[in-house]
Amino acid sequence: MDFELSDRAKDFRERLLEFMDEHVYPAEPVHIEQVRSAETPHVYPPIMDELKAEAQRRGLWNMFLPDPEHGPGLSVLEYAPLAEIMGRTTIAPEACNCSAPDTGNMEVLYEFGSEEQKERWLRPLLDGEIRSGFAMTEPDVASSDATNVGMSIERDGDELVLNGRKWWTSGTMHPNCRILIVMGKTDPDAHAYAQQSMVLVPLDTPGVEVVRNLPVFGYDDPEGHAEIEFTDVRVAADNLIAQPGAGFLIAQARLGPGRIHHCMRAIGAAERALELMCARADARETFGKPVSARSNIRDWIAEARIELEMARLFVLKTAWLVDTVGGKNARIEVAGIKVAVPNVALKIIDRAIQVHGGAGVSDDTPLAFMWAHMRTLRIADGPDEVHKLSIARRELRRQRGEEEPLV
Ligand SMILES: Cc1cc2nc3c(=O)[nH]c(=O)nc-3n(C[C@H](O)[C@H](O)[C@H](O)COP(=O)(O)OP(=O)(O)OC[C@H]3O[C@@H](n4cnc5c(N)ncnc54)[C@H](O)[C@@H]3O)c2cc1C
Numbered sequence: 001m002d003f004e005l006s007d008r009a010k011d012f013r014e015r016l017l018e019f020m021d022e023h024v025y026p027a028e029p030v031h032i033e034q035v036r037s038a039e040t041p042h043v044y045p046p047i048m049d050e051l052k053a054e055a056q057r058r059g060l061w062n063m064f065l066p067d068p069e070h071g072p073g074l075s076v077l078e079y080a081p082l083a084e085i086m087g088r089t090t091i092a093p094e095a096c097n098c099s100a101p102d103t104g105n106m107e108v109l110y111e112f113g114s115e116e117q118k119e120r121w122l123r124p125l126l127d128g129e130i131r132s133g134f135a136m137t138e139p140d141v142a143s144s145d146a147t148n149v150g151m152s153i154e155r156d157g158d159e160l161v162l163n164g165r166k167w168w169t170s171g172t173m174h175p176n177c178r179i180l181i182v183m184g185k186t187d188p189d190a191h192a193y194a195q196q197s198m199v200l201v202p203l204d205t206p207g208v209e210v211v212r213n214l215p216v217f218g219y220d221d222p223e224g225h226a227e228i229e230f231t232d233v234r235v236a237a238d239n240l241i242a243q244p245g246a247g248f249l250i251a252q253a254r255l256g257p258g259r260i261h262h263c264m265r266a267i268g269a270a271e272r273a274l275e276l277m278c279a280r281a282d283a284r285e286t287f288g289k290p291v292s293a294r295s296n297i298r299d300w301i302a303e304a305r306i307e308l309e310m311a312r313l314f315v316l317k318t319a320w321l322v323d324t325v326g327g328k329n330a331r332i333e334v335a336g337i338k339v340a341v342p343n344v345a346l347k348i349i350d351r352a353i354q355v356h357g358g359a360g361v362s363d364d365t366p367l368a369f370m371w372a373h374m375r376t377l378r379i380a381d382g383p384d385e386v387h388k389l390s391i392a393r394r395e396l397r398r399q400r401g402e403e404e405p406l407v
Pocket of ligand 1: 101133134135136137140141142143144145167168169170173216225283339376379380381382383386389
């Protein structure tokens with residue numbers, strides 16, 4: 001393993017750091033103010049257009065996609081440190097057109113979409129003109145076992161008819177959201193892993209009703225997480241992505257790089273929390289000594305540094321594996337980082353909050369929002385328990401010398 005950044009990746013890193021200092025950090029309070037002063041939390045603040053234009057001008061656009069035709073064509077390993085830098089704020093990923101769930105949706109369309117689907121949906125997503133959602137989870141079933149997903153997708157002549165209810169479809173409330181990738185059952189009698197398919201559903205299709213937004217620990221994210229009812233929703237059969245029954249295979253492919261991106265952004269957030277923790281501990285004095293002189297606080301700082309270094313190396317190793325042997329052969333690592341990193345980051349943010357006292361739970365620092373967001377990562381994209389189950393299964397098979405199944 002060689003984690004030395006390529007010259008190209010170093011160049012991107014330098015330029016991204018400059019962009020963060022010159023534009024993104026100064027835009028943070030402006031963004032907060034523009035969102036707060038709007039009538040609804042689901043707004044597209046004007047500052048975002050300015051940031052996007054500047055990111056495009058600097059070539060810091062679509063850095064996640066490993067294809068030189070549509071962006072710089074960086075490998076996953078080259079992109080990982082850039083995701084870490086962007087993860088230090090909530091606004092940088094969108095400013096650089098590198099935010100979830102669009103990145104995963106673009107990857108799906110790029111890898112599995114027809115030429116027509118690419119032209120109609122991938123092109124405007126890559127240009128940052130529209131945003132998208134990924135609708136898999138359902139309120140009525142335990143969706144961490146995706147075989148439970150029950151949305152019905154029936155063929156009727158040249159059309160597909162969708163019926164069912166989804167929730168936690170992130171991105172739907174964003175004013176620019178236009179398209180959903182919906183997972184559902186096209187063949188309930190097939191093998192458990194061949195029942196599901198993915199279909200493109202424009203948000204304005206008759207029968208698609210956004211029932212409500214789901215807040216996260218009371219926060220209403222601008223892009224939101226929607227509960228959506230689908231009643232006799234008709235789309236052209238050509239809206240199916242790849243072949244019927246390919247839903248699981250596409251979901252697996254979508255989640256590999258996506259989890260690396262999430263984890264590197266989480267490391268970026270935790271690094272920022274650690275910086276805030278150290279600065280606050282140095283600045284405050286109790287009982288005649290700075291808080292940073294207390295041994296328990298030093299222990300927290302040291303532990304944070306140790307755990308962040310371990311977490312980063314684990315993610316970089318996983319990125320390197322995805323680049324060299326493919327996500328299919330790195331499933332233990334992909335699941336492993338998804339458990340390890342949010343837990344490490346959460347602990348660091350929690351301690352940073354503690355060191356800030358009352359200020360830590362207010363919105364005077366980004367820590368409270370960071371904590372709420374990070375806490376969801378232990379559930380979103382699969383809860384910790386399910387990733388551990390899959391690691392243990394594979395480890396046992398490996399130890400017993402058994403073959404890995406295809407899905
Ligand atoms: C902020 C946020 C954003 C999200 N964005 C999206 C999105 O864009 N698109 C989308 O489709 N979904 C999204 N989700 C949904 C998320 O992926 C699901 O919530 C998650 O997969 C768990 O499914 P569930 O909520 O149905 O929980 P359930 O499946 O009901 O599981 C509940 C709990 O049961 C336990 N459990 C489950 N299985 C096991 C096991 N085998 N062993 C031990 N314990 C177990 C775990 O503790 C788990 O947390 C998002 C969720 C959040 C919170």
